[in-house]
Structures are given as structure tokens and as C-alpha cells.
Amino acid sequence: SDHHTMCYCEDGFMHCTSSGRPGSLLPDTALPHRSKRSLSCRPPMVKFVCPHDNPRAEGLECAKTCQNYDLECVTAGCVSGCLCPPGMVRHENKCVALERCPCFHQGREYAPGETVKMDCNTCVCRDRKWNCTAHVCDATCSTIGMAHYLTFD
Numbered sequence: 001s002d003h004h005t006m007c008y009c010e011d012g013f014m015h016c017t018s019s020g021r022p023g024s025l026l027p028d029t030a031l032p033h034r035s036k037r038s039l040s041c042r043p044p045m046v047k048f049v050c051p052h053d054n055p056r057a058e059g060l061e062c063a064k065t066c067q068n069y070d071l072e073c074v075t076a077g078c079v080s081g082c083l084c085p086p087g088m089v090r091h092e093n094k095c096v097a098l099e100r101c102p103c104f105h106q107g108r109e110y111a112p113g114e115t116v117k118m119d120c121n122t123c124v125c126r127d128r129k130w131n132c133t134a135h136v137c138d139a140t141c142s143t144i145g146m147a148h149y150l151t152f153d
Contacts, residue, residue, distance in 0.1 A: 041082035044095050050078035059083070066091040066101035066128060101128045 062073035103125035
């Protein structure tokens with residue numbers, strides 16, 4: 001009987017422990033009867049079970065992250081699982097407050113408050129977005145061949 005088995009999801013995999021063997025991780029194949037498992041979430045994540053009476057419910061498949069927060073979710077079906085509590089989103093497998101989400105520039109991650117130079121402007125990471133100064137940058141012109149001009153303005 002595996003009714004004393006506790007499972008949690010992490011990185012898309014289910015990890016289970018049995019009270020018969022404290023702290024032991026059991027492979028998914030060792031527990032053939034999914035209905036006997038109980039899902040437990042590591043805090044601060046909370047358990048979400050898709051309601052059977054709401055076909056439009058959004059679950060794990062629509063979980064918000066720092067990178068997808070502004071995107072709309074189109075679900076093909078609700079997925080039960082562990083979600084971050086209200087006011088938090090997932091980032092690097094942890095729940096973080098929205099204001100702690102980083103910004104991204106040229107494939108690199110920047111923490112809130114960090115700055116980068118973009119042309120002649122300075123940008124600061126705030127609320128997942130770059131806030132930049134609005135200086136007009138100097139431009140240079142060069143001529144190429146006869147009567148062909150390449151401008152940067």
C-alpha cells in the first residue's frame with residue numbers, strides 16, 4: 001500500500017517520499033496508482049487542483065513567470081499542480097515578488113536597480129522593464145561611393 005506516500009513536483013518531475021522509508025525518493029514507476037498519491041507543494045508554492053465544473057480554468061500551464069508575465073495564456077486544458085501564491089511569480093524555480101523580477105538585455109539578466117548603457121543613454125531595471133534617459137545621441141555621417149550617403153539620425 002502506498003497511501004503514506006507524499007509527492008511534490010519540481011522541474012517538471014514528480015518526486016515522492018514514503019513514510020515506510022523516510023526521506024527516500026521513489027521513482028514514478030514505483031507508484032502505479034496515481035489516485036493514491038497526494039500532491040504536496042514546497043512552500044511558498046500552493047496546491048492548485050483544476051475544477052471539474054469549469055472547462056476554462058487555468059492551472060499550471062498558465063503559471064506566470066518573470067518572463068511571461070505580460071503574455072496572455074491560451075490553454076488547451078487545465079493542469080493541476082503547484083503554483084506560486086498571489087502576488088508572486090516563478091523565476092528560476094522559485095517564487096519571487098513581481099518587483100524582484102530581473103530585466104533582460106542581449107541575453108543577459110539584470111537585477112532590479114542594475115543599470116546598463118545603451119548608446120548615450122543610461123537605463124535602470126525597474127519592475128521588469130528598462131527605464132532609460134532620453135538623451136539625443138550624437139550621430140556621424142559617412143559617404144560611400146558617388147552620391148550615396150549612409151546616415152545615423
